[in-house]
Amino acid sequence: MTTRTERLDGLPFTRKHRKLLLGSGVGWALDAMDVGLISFVMAALAVHWALTPTELSWIGSIGFVGMAIGAALGGLLADRIGRRQVFATTLLVYGLATGAAALSTGILMLIVLRFIVGLGLGAELPVASTLVSEFAPRRIRGRVVVILEGFWAVGWIMAALIGYFVVPTGDDGWRWALAVGLIPAAYALVVRFGLPESVRFLESRGRLDEAERIVREYEASAGVEPPATEYRGVEAETGTESARPGSAVPLTAPAEPRESIWSPRLRRRTGALWIVWFGINFSYYGAFIWLPSLLVSQGFDLVRSFGYTLIITLAQLPGYAVAAWLIEIWGRRVTLAVFLVGSAISAGLFGLADSPATIIAAGMALSFFNLGAWGALYAIGPELYPTPTRGSGTGAAAAFGRIASIIAPLLVPVLLTAGGSPLVFGVFSAAFVVAALAAFTLPERKGVALEEA
Numbered sequence: 001m002t003t004r005t006e007r008l009d010g011l012p013f014t015r016k017h018r019k020l021l022l023g024s025g026v027g028w029a030l031d032a033m034d035v036g037l038i039s040f041v042m043a044a045l046a047v048h049w050a051l052t053p054t055e056l057s058w059i060g061s062i063g064f065v066g067m068a069i070g071a072a073l074g075g076l077l078a079d080r081i082g083r084r085q086v087f088a089t090t091l092l093v094y095g096l097a098t099g100a101a102a103l104s105t106g107i108l109m110l111i112v113l114r115f116i117v118g119l120g121l122g123a124e125l126p127v128a129s130t131l132v133s134e135f136a137p138r139r140i141r142g143r144v145v146v147i148l149e150g151f152w153a154v155g156w157i158m159a160a161l162i163g164y165f166v167v168p169t170g171d172d173g174w175r176w177a178l179a180v181g182l183i184p185a186a187y188a189l190v191v192r193f194g195l196p197e198s199v200r201f202l203e204s205r206g207r208l209d210e211a212e213r214i215v216r217e218y219e220a221s222a223g224v225e226p227p228a229t230e231y232r233g234v235e236a237e238t239g240t241e242s243a244r245p246g247s248a249v250p251l252t253a254p255a256e257p258r259e260s261i262w263s264p265r266l267r268r269r270t271g272a273l274w275i276v277w278f279g280i281n282f283s284y285y286g287a288f289i290w291l292p293s294l295l296v297s298q299g300f301d302l303v304r305s306f307g308y309t310l311i312i313t314l315a316q317l318p319g320y321a322v323a324a325w326l327i328e329i330w331g332r333r334v335t336l337a338v339f340l341v342g343s344a345i346s347a348g349l350f351g352l353a354d355s356p357a358t359i360i361a362a363g364m365a366l367s368f369f370n371l372g373a374w375g376a377l378y379a380i381g382p383e384l385y386p387t388p389t390r391g392s393g394t395g396a397a398a399a400f401g402r403i404a405s406i407i408a409p410l411l412v413p414v415l416l417t418a419g420g421s422p423l424v425f426g427v428f429s430a431a432f433v434v435a436a437l438a439a440f441t442l443p444e445r446k447g448v449a450l451e452e453a
Contacts, residue, residue: 032155040163066118068402074123075395094120098181153316277401279435286408312363323372342369344432351425
């Protein structure tokens, strides 16, 4: 007799899966919109508040300080109180804080609120990808998670549209842009009451009746008959037998001891994953948080620089689409490494671009490859760890990566002074290369059950 997780893995992609993917994806897009908006706000404040590059760097970086802390705490909480609960809470936190940031009276108030925003943003992403990966059918799990990550492009495009149409409207245009960030706070209710809790998490906590009910709902959506009477629980992970349907099952801690992400079995993959997270965060946020401001510094006005950024951002969508297709053909490791190499080449070309045409072409290539790499990274992360440590494992990697996203915006002004855009993007290119080398050392998890991590 099969376990619940095996029953989930064997299902086709159903209406219930689509609802989970869309519900999580909207939250993901709202996250991206909030992160993207700050790059346009920075460019506007440089004009309206006459801020120095150092002050702008702190506005860009402080959110990532919060994201680093939030990612670590969010992953730990997701393994203890549930994926859905943490997902909804993070939306509420960063939505309210972003709305409040629209009322900022000075740079200090804005920095404090951006830190709080970062706490919510950082906690959401690894938790959402873990939740979706634990429901996705095994044969297309990687593709489903890449599609989830593809919602990031939707959110960033929304940010670019707001930046283009709202921010330049006047001195308070940036305030109206941040006020849009209140939407995630309302959407938290949809996540809390509209999405299911992870079956694997429920089993690990002994909440077997709830887990069985959710599995049967997914089976019903697929037109699959559930087991008639008895069913097995979490034998694959704990070696214990569950009760019959409808029986009362006490809330218990997992029978399986929690394995450290630095245990002899997991430490090599953890180290490699952390390197990839660091490299991709360093280059992505260093480039894209500063992109509108860099274009303004090259002589383009706000409207033109925001327009170029919008065009460049549109290339993220085909990047995700190609990565989602290749990840179930080439596998996770090769897809991730190839897109990182493409990102390295594109970054180098962007640093040498000196005309609108070359800036847009190189920028679109960087968007295409960089965001495709992000999709593959989010797909492979949850597959590397067993259920009791899956949330904390992916959260810790994300937290380490956020250290790079703190450093990069602060480093950009220094590199610009020392060598201009060629040096800035040359450093980003080198970081992508290091990340690609680390990606090649990760285990390939294509078609492997999560329980076999």
